[in-house]
Amino acid sequence: MKNLVGAVCAWAVVALGACSGPRAPRIAEVNIVPKPKMVDVDTSAGCFELTARTPINLIGGDSTLSYAVDFLDDLLTPSLGAPLKTQLGTAADPLLGAINVKVDTLLGPEAYTLAITRDWVCVEAGASAGAFYAFETLRQLLPDQVLRQERVGVIELPLVTVIDEPAFAYRGALLDAGRHFVPVEEVKHYIDILAMHKINHMQWHLTEDQGWRIEIKKYPRLTEVGSIRKRTQLNNFEMEHTEPKYEEKPYGGYYTQDQIREVVRYAQRHFVTVIPEIELPGHAQAALASYPYLGCIGQGYEVSSNWGIHKEVFCAGKDSTFDFLEDVFTEVMELFPSKYIHIGGDECPKDRWEACPRCQQRIKDEGLKDETELQSYFVHRIEDFLRSHGREIIGFDEILEGGLSQTATVMSWRGTKGGIEAAKKGNRVIMAPLEHCYLDYYQTKDPQSEPYYSWGRYLPVEQVYALDPYAGLNEVEQSYIWGVQANPWGEYIRSEPDLQFKVLPRIGALAEVGWSGGEKDFADFKKRAVSLKRMYEAEGYTYAPYLFAEP
Ligand code: ACM
Numbered sequence: 001m002k003n004l005v006g007a008v009c010a011w012a013v014v015a016l017g018a019c020s021g022p023r024a025p026r027i028a029e030v031n032i033v034p035k036p037k038m039v040d041v042d043t044s045a046g047c048f049e050l051t052a053r054t055p056i057n058l059i060g061g062d063s064t065l066s067y068a069v070d071f072l073d074d075l076l077t078p079s080l081g082a083p084l085k086t087q088l089g090t091a092a093d094p095l096l097g098a099i100n101v102k103v104d105t106l107l108g109p110e111a112y113t114l115a116i117t118r119d120w121v122c123v124e125a126g127a128s129a130g131a132f133y134a135f136e137t138l139r140q141l142l143p144d145q146v147l148r149q150e151r152v153g154v155i156e157l158p159l160v161t162v163i164d165e166p167a168f169a170y171r172g173a174l175l176d177a178g179r180h181f182v183p184v185e186e187v188k189h190y191i192d193i194l195a196m197h198k199i200n201h202m203q204w205h206l207t208e209d210q211g212w213r214i215e216i217k218k219y220p221r222l223t224e225v226g227s228i229r230k231r232t233q234l235n236n237f238e239m240e241h242t243e244p245k246y247e248e249k250p251y252g253g254y255y256t257q258d259q260i261r262e263v264v265r266y267a268q269r270h271f272v273t274v275i276p277e278i279e280l281p282g283h284a285q286a287a288l289a290s291y292p293y294l295g296c297i298g299q300g301y302e303v304s305s306n307w308g309i310h311k312e313v314f315c316a317g318k319d320s321t322f323d324f325l326e327d328v329f330t331e332v333m334e335l336f337p338s339k340y341i342h343i344g345g346d347e348c349p350k351d352r353w354e355a356c357p358r359c360q361q362r363i364k365d366e367g368l369k370d371e372t373e374l375q376s377y378f379v380h381r382i383e384d385f386l387r388s389h390g391r392e393i394i395g396f397d398e399i400l401e402g403g404l405s406q407t408a409t410v411m412s413w414r415g416t417k418g419g420i421e422a423a424k425k426g427n428r429v430i431m432a433p434l435e436h437c438y439l440d441y442y443q444t445k446d447p448q449s450e451p452y453y454s455w456g457r458y459l460p461v462e463q464v465y466a467l468d469p470y471a472g473l474n475e476v477e478q479s480y481i482w483g484v485q486a487n488p489w490g491e492y493i494r495s496e497p498d499l500q501f502k503v504l505p506r507i508g509a510l511a512e513v514g515w516s517g518g519e520k521d522f523a524d525f526k527k528r529a530v531s532l533k534r535m536y537e538a539e540g541y542t543y544a545p546y547l548f549a550e551p
Pocket residue numbers: 346347396413
């Protein structure tokens with residue numbers, strides 16, 4: 001094991017075995033989620049004593065390394081009473097008594113080694129993101145008092161070496177603000193939760209039938225009109241065959257462009273890329289209510305109070321629809337640096353297009369076979385526009401229907417079938433099959449007993465953990481699997497505790513699928529998940545107890 005450490009981290013490994021501290025660490029066990037590639041615990045007595053006088057010695061890296069250091073300071077300062085002093089070091093030996101952080105670009109950008117000895121802490125990372133993840137791992141080694149931000153004079157760290165890097169480059173989670181608006185402070189908390197689980201992308205679902213949530217300067221009615229619905233459906237009565245329940249009052253909310261910039265900056269500091277989602281051609285009723293000319297019929301729309309799949313979609317026959325969307329995306333691209341933009345593409349009924357003379361004319365003019373090819377035309381046209389600005393699209397697996405371009409990324413949600421098909425075609429794939437990844441679904445066999453309403457199907461944490469993103473693919477095809485994503489849809493998620501209850505700890509199981517890959521051992525995950533529980537409790541998060549219950 002030591003040889004492996006030496007091979008991967010020659011700089012940090014100098015530290016191993018060269019120490020003399022008398023104290024034993026207070027932490028009883030080393031439990032880390034997601035599971036690192038390698039953990040080596042030195043069980044001999046001793047620990048590293050971290051105090052307010054411990055310096056941080058930085059070697060290499062760019063300005064974003066300060067984000068990682070700021071995060072470490074946020075973790076430790078409340079307990080130590082003062083931020084640690086940062087100094088710029090040289091590439092020679094690690095500094096005694098310091099937290100040494102070195103960026104070595106030969107490693108992958110998210111890879112890191114964390115070596116804690118009696119004499120020093122050494123972090124070696126491929127880039128700032130790797131250093132940040134080393135500190136997220138270090139967080140799981142902190143005593144409860146420090147997690148709870150209680151004052152302590154000395155923080156005793158266990159002697160441990162961790163070598164780690166993610167199996168998948170894309171580890172994502174959806175935030176569906178389209179259904180229920182999520183205030184900026186809660187978006188930031190959600191980003192904290194993602195970062196805690198080493199999740200590095202947030203798909204921000206900003207437009208829906210039930211609400212348009214992003215300020216677009218050129219089209220003020222999108223938020224004046226499109227962000228408010230007149231009432232809210234409280235249960236999925238169509239599917240459950242029960243009495244409809246509504247909250248009979250207007251509901252709404254939207255993000256100003258300044259707020260969006262604030263969230264993007266916050267996410268960057270936590271190494272989370274925010275992928276904006278602007279839904280098309282379906283799930284567009286709030287846009288149509290704001291500007292009725294965007295629909296085939298051109299009148300009579302309202303922001304929807306009901307969930308489900310709606311017939312009122314963008315008209316594919318009018319050039320003015322594309323002008324509108326190009327204007328919207330122009331503003332979206334100014335706000336979001338992400339190379340990838342999600343365009344939805346799911347659940348677009350073709351009823352209106354079948355009856356619309358303009359849509360039918362478009363089918364004729366473009367030599368398309370049918371409305372399915374019209375949808376593909378729609379997506380291609382938007383994709384071409386975005387590509388001309390250096391961006392690429394992600395779309396739900398419906399974008400496979402009618403043909404897709406080689407640069408489109410497919411998010412497989414109706415099982416893994418679409419993802420498998422896309423990977424076989426050589427398209428990049430994110431696996432988010434509903435039977436493993438839809439974290440709004442209920443968690444126990446008795447959903448009535450759960451404290452928050454949920455619907456769909458039974459999706460216990462074991463089932464999330466069981467996702468195999470590579471199933472059904474050969475080695476070459478597997479290389480197209482970019483990663484996995486958790487999708488807690490917000491139809492019935494009405495508050496922050498509700499959202500947290502749905503995602504915690506199931507998102508930990510998916511994070512481990514995305515970060516750790518390889519062999520799975522649910523019993524081992526369950527044992528290590530006590531570390532998640534410690535952090536959730538310290539942060540005051542609402543979490544589902546089922547994983548942590550005794551059998
Ligand atoms: C979806 O759940 N309609 C992507």
